[in-house]
Amino acid sequence: VDSAETSLLNKLIRTSLMESSHCVEILQRDPSSPLFSVKTFEELPLKKELLQGIYSTGYNRPSKIQETALPIMLAYPPQNLIAQSQSGTGKTAAFVLAMLSRVNAAEKYPQCLCLAPTYELALQIGHLIETIGQFCANIKVTYAVRGNRVLQGAALEEQIIIGTPGTMLDWCFKRRVIDIKKINMFVLDEADIMIDSQGLAYQSIRIQRALPESCQMLLFSATFKETVRAFAMQIISNPIVIKLREDELTLSTIKQYFFVCQSREEKYSALCNVYGSITIGQAMIFCQTRRSANWLSVEMSRDGHQVAILTAELTVAQRADVIQRFRDGKEKVLIATNVCARG
Template sequence: MNNNVAMNSCKEEEQEDRVPLAETSLLNKLIQSSLVESHHHVEILQRDPRSPLFSVKVFEELHLKKELLQGIYTMGFNRPSKIQETALPMMLADPPQNLIAQSQSGTGKTAAFVLAMLSRVHPEGRFPQCLCLSPTYELAMQTGHVVEKMGRFCVHVKVAYAVRGNRIPRGTVIEEQIIIGTPGTVLDWCFKMKLLDMNKMQVFVLDEADVMIDKQNFSDQSVRIQRALPPTCQMLLFSATFAEPVLQFAQQIIPDPNIITLRREELTLHNLRQYYFECENNEAKYKALCNVYGSITIGQAIIFCQTRKNAKWLSWAMSSDGHQVALLSGELTVEERAEVIQKFRDGKDKVLITTNVCARGIDVMQVTIVVNFSLPTNMDHFADFETYLHRIGRAGRFGKKGLAFNMVEKHNLPLLLAIQDYFKTTIKRLDPEDMEALEKIAE
């Protein structure tokens, strides 16, 4: 196959494929059908250090209403996740305690704060009692769906959505006990239309705080809403990241909190074998890739490109050669991306070509091979160690053995050496023409 023309016209773009934080968060919610095992140690800073710490291993220890337990088990939660073990006893304590918590997407934090809201609601009270802020319409709807599923047996507890498009006439009496909404619309409901009596709120949840402060004006609007709440209202804030701006915002909005943060456990690459091919250009990379594809029995593979243009070209080249591949990039809508990932999870596509939009959070048991068609670099063109780790970490999940192949141009060998030094590991060189050696790798 002669793809020189296509390759020469397909030079690397300087700008990587990037997607907004809110889209990444929504994508993780859409694709997480089950809890992800967290690879973090939970660290707790208590408001009152003298108070005993509790954690739970089964939901029965929380002494929940039977209809809530029924809802939890119907959703498929058999036991509390790591964040739930520690956070739920704090959130359900009497008297209520405020909480700032860090948690990855997919670890069960939405279910945790939803459980807290449903536990605090008095069903006989036909007025708003719990308020949850999400940064976007789509994230608000996802949270609302969790409330509806978990609370399906709480027949007298209802949810209302304070989001764009849900026009409520002035003077309407809102009887739903749980309000899920975005800051701008909730602000209108509170102050312009006076639909919510903030003095009656029992629980205030601010979800996706890192996404919230990434959106213009949302942090100011959230602070205005929080200040209208009574001192007795329990306040819960969740964020996937705890960079300094997030911490400052969290401490501004949540008084006297308990704080749960995550310290990453030492990640090892002992179950991953790493190799590299020295390739002159994209044509040589593509040939090496085809040799790997032809020599090794692949369960499923993910191929990472640094740019959107490179990913589109590679998808075209492999499809033209008769390979069935799926393409995942930031120009797809969130729903389209979720559909591509789900098809890959279901085994309908064996090879997924993607940019860094897919480097985190996607755990597919059948993935045995990861290919870095381009080594990950940061904006200064130095090796991006964290992205490299997350990329190759897609193989060898769940304790299985995995293979990682790196396609490296001669001038990029220093990047590979930097990655080796950083992770104190060995990445062995392979000859892409040595089919016998490739076949031995798979044994």
């Protein structure tokens, strides 16, 4: 599973916020610029239509990253931001709110660009824009992705364009359907995935360098390793940097045991003994290979267990469906290879 597939799978299965023990660390470039955080969405300069939209998605209050990032993203004059935040922390909803807030609905031309590394991730972002913006009349979104063709020189009326770097580059410079000098917000999501592909990173930089100086720039990454930091600082000028600092986690409630077995039949016998000794509501069982996972699935199903299997040959959408069914309790045993740990 590559990093883009992992990110998409996380977005598909994390339909609610993760409760986080992270602390927000702020690295501020301009010490004269005041920073503050919020505890409710009402404290932000959001139109009532956007408040309706964010509440319709299930948010009751800002997440940790939103508490700090939203006041920066919505500030005037606009401020550039680099934020390190994983999937499930609410960062996508944060920059979606920012884009919808910056759009002038009366103006029928592209005003916000958002880059994602893959077609599927771009669609995920766009669907969230459509959900949060459902009460905002006359704000439209379109997708600069493969298969969505536009005529050269056509006048786009959608204010928000979500897309992949290659197609967005084509729309801006070859087909010239986007007047890049009119863009007031540029969002680059999943930067750590972008730099895994030199092509995507180069295309993103080309787009960014053509933007007006007044354009607000936001960059998000799940990790903040040195290569990501260098890439971010190359394309975002004078940013405020937000990082999530993870506290140490103590897992004192988890007990660990091991059984020495000589064959898979002995392993299965030991597993049956565990099931016969304690009450198990649901269980996840990891196997080293896809072949052993399939064998175990057949054996447990034969013994009457409700079993789901999660291996690499499934598509991302199929994996998300398997995990959701397990989460809903429709299957009691999830047998997986390490694709589950990575995704």
